[in-house]
Amino acid sequence: MTHEELREEYGAFALGVADEPARLEIAEHLGRQCEECTTAVRQALATVAVMSEAVATAEPPARLRRRILDMVRKDPKRNWALGLIPWAAAGILAVALVSVGLTGRVAQKDKDALARLEQALQVLNDPAAKDVAFGDPQASGRVLVSPSRGVVLIAAHLPKLQSDRIFQMWVIPTQGNPISAGTFLSEVDDTAVYVRRGTVAGAAAIAVTVEPSGGSAQPTTTPFIVTKL
């Protein structure tokens, strides 16, 4: 698509409602720091941000403020950020997930986190799932792949990213080009737990690369994680 065509889509992109192929093309332009796209999308995002002031104001419950503070307290039983995955101690995914479940997040009823754990467990519980460990100087961890349910990546010691970069997972088929399995960022302690649902039939390997922040249609850097299945 030309820039003239993309100009029609910046607003929809900022609202998160652009259709393909415009969404992917704009993301690619952002990833390679296209000045025109970056400027236009930032302006559109600013407009969307101000739109939040047109939303009817509602008062949150008082307990929510306390929950926010509890969330970041250094008490390990409440520390979501650093206690997300006690990777070093866990060793295997099941132990890690159970440990996370015991860190207080269940008590805090975080449905989103529980949904992610549930998705991870669905992959883990698939008898057909493959469990592959990886480790190199840049990252270590484990990939679980269920052909019918999806992929779970648990990684530690991930490389530090520049502010305009993001991690991207790829499914490498036995034939043909890598298929994007989505983008993710690491936590502050350089760990990540990333779940990608869907079928992964015919995958020969799972790889992770560092890509421009918009993600890429195909890998643009050498994968630093490659797990052969």
Added chain:
Amino acid sequence: MTIPGLLLALELSGHYDEELARRLQQRDERAMVDLYDRYGRLAWSVIVAIVRDASLAEDLVQETFLRVWTRIQFFEAGRGALGPWLLAIARNRAIDHIRSVRSRMDRGSVELDVASHPSLFVDMERDIFNTDHARLIGAAMKKLNANQQRVIELAYYEGLSQTEMAERMGQPLGTVKTWVRTALSTLRDHLGEAVR
């Protein structure tokens, strides 16, 4: 919220959010409370308007602040607009949820992650959430015709793609795209320098 003298000075100088982001990057727990006091009500309002479920909204607000806490190292404190970034995460969390209910989570999660990357919130107006802008956006919304208002509502509150909007409204895709584009253009024109 009571702001001590130094913070009040920072607030008046327009650097409060910059200092707040630096404190978050230094893992200052108190900064999270200050962040919540500053943006929690707005995040709550946006999320609860989208998901229409107070219990769920609490979880999504918490998830929003957790994301800021865990991703703040990617944020450029000196150039970034903290509030717009947080609000983008808040709305995306809510839209992700309702899309997952519609079983479209895979598509939505990737798309929205890109649109809330911290690098997209640099060099943006820092004082974007002020009473003038609230007044301006309210007036600007009233300038939209009924179709433009409808597509903005379907996009902002329901996260429908333009194709889905066209199906919902029984209109050609090109027509819906024109409405979305002209609606945002109208809003941007009314907001003026705040969004340039």
